[in-house]
Amino acid sequence: MEQKGLKFTKMHGLGNDFAVIDGIGQHFEPTPERVRKLADRHRGIGFDQLLLVEQDMDELADFRYRIFNADGGEVEQCGNGARCFARFVVDHGLAPGPEIRVMTLGGLMRLRLEPDGQVCVDMGVPRFAPEQIPFDAPARAHTYILEVDGERYEVGAVSMGNPHVVLLVDDIETAPVNILGPQIEAHPRFPRRVNVGFMQIVSPRHVRVRVFERGAGETQACGSGACAAVAVGRDNGWLEESVAVDLTGGGLMIRWEGEGKSLKMTGPVSTVYEGRVA
Numbered sequence: 001m002e003q004k005g006l007k008f009t010k011m012h013g014l015g016n017d018f019a020v021i022d023g024i025g026q027h028f029e030p031t032p033e034r035v036r037k038l039a040d041r042h043r044g045i046g047f048d049q050l051l052l053v054e055q056d057m058d059e060l061a062d063f064r065y066r067i068f069n070a071d072g073g074e075v076e077q078c079g080n081g082a083r084c085f086a087r088f089v090v091d092h093g094l095a096p097g098p099e100i101r102v103m104t105l106g107g108l109m110r111l112r113l114e115p116d117g118q119v120c121v122d123m124g125v126p127r128f129a130p131e132q133i134p135f136d137a138p139a140r141a142h143t144y145i146l147e148v149d150g151e152r153y154e155v156g157a158v159s160m161g162n163p164h165v166v167l168l169v170d171d172i173e174t175a176p177v178n179i180l181g182p183q184i185e186a187h188p189r190f191p192r193r194v195n196v197g198f199m200q201i202v203s204p205r206h207v208r209v210r211v212f213e214r215g216a217g218e219t220q221a222c223g224s225g226a227c228a229a230v231a232v233g234r235d236n237g238w239l240e241e242s243v244a245v246d247l248t249g250g251g252l253m254i255r256w257e258g259e260g261k262s263l264k265m266t267g268p269v270s271t272v273y274e275g276r277v278a
């Protein structure tokens with residue numbers, strides 16, 4: 001009997017959850033309204049991001065990897081999603097092998113499924129130039145002063161393909177993630193809005209991070225946010241080359257040799273279930 005509805009796979013990377021859709025074997029038109037409906041945690045599938053697997057028409061990569069936030073907006077990058085994407089295309093027999101190249105709105109990414117089931121993602125070179133973030137600032141600096149509601153905050157800013165701000169905090173548990181997060185996400189100096197990360201430095205090789213994500217709110221983990229925190233921490237001389245990042249949903253290993261080098265993120269992925277939605 002022919003099965004009806006849109007086929008999807010529910011996956012997560014450290015609790016940052018996704019609906020992954022094969023857009024090669026079936027047709028799916030991701031309008032903002034449709035994505036928002038599917039993202040609804042009471043009336044839809046429920047997820048932080050929807051990931052769409054498509055063919056790369058320019059043939060520069062093995063796939064086109066499209067990312068939609070729960071608010072329906074299409075974005076450039078998703079680190080935890082990239083690890084799930086790799087697992088998905090391998091498990092569905094679509095991948096050429098354990099090494100996969102994907103084209104995103106933020107550029108080309110390389111993913112490698114490791115023998116232990118973890119996925120290593122080459123996140124590209126962190127970009128600090130304000131116009132590449134994009135961020136309204138007169139020149140590139142290690143930190144900037146951002147004014148929010150009359151208060152001044154020192155922040156780092158970087159693009160990991162998508163825009164990130166990073167604030168240092170003494171204690172991640174009490175950080176004002178859900179107060180300051182939405183205010184900075186929509187700050188007028190970030191014309192495309194921004195993901196807002198809070199970082200507590202435990203040691204130069206160990207940090208704790210929470211992220212208020214653009215278009216999704218606080219998630220249990222944000223891969224590109226973890227990378228951004230390490231990039232800003234390294235850029236300021238606070239962190240070493242390999243850093244263990246603890247997020248609410250679990251840990252990632254981030255390695256960045258420094259300026260001009262691409263940053264690598266390694267971590268787990270989980271498949272929860274497969275389903276069909278009307």
Ligand SMILES: N[C@@H](CCC[C@H](N)C(=O)O)C(=O)O
Nearest residue numbers: 078079080162214222223224
């Ligand atoms: N969860 C992600 C990031 C998803 C996109 C982000 N909210 C944005 O709008 O840029 C990750 O793991 O990187």
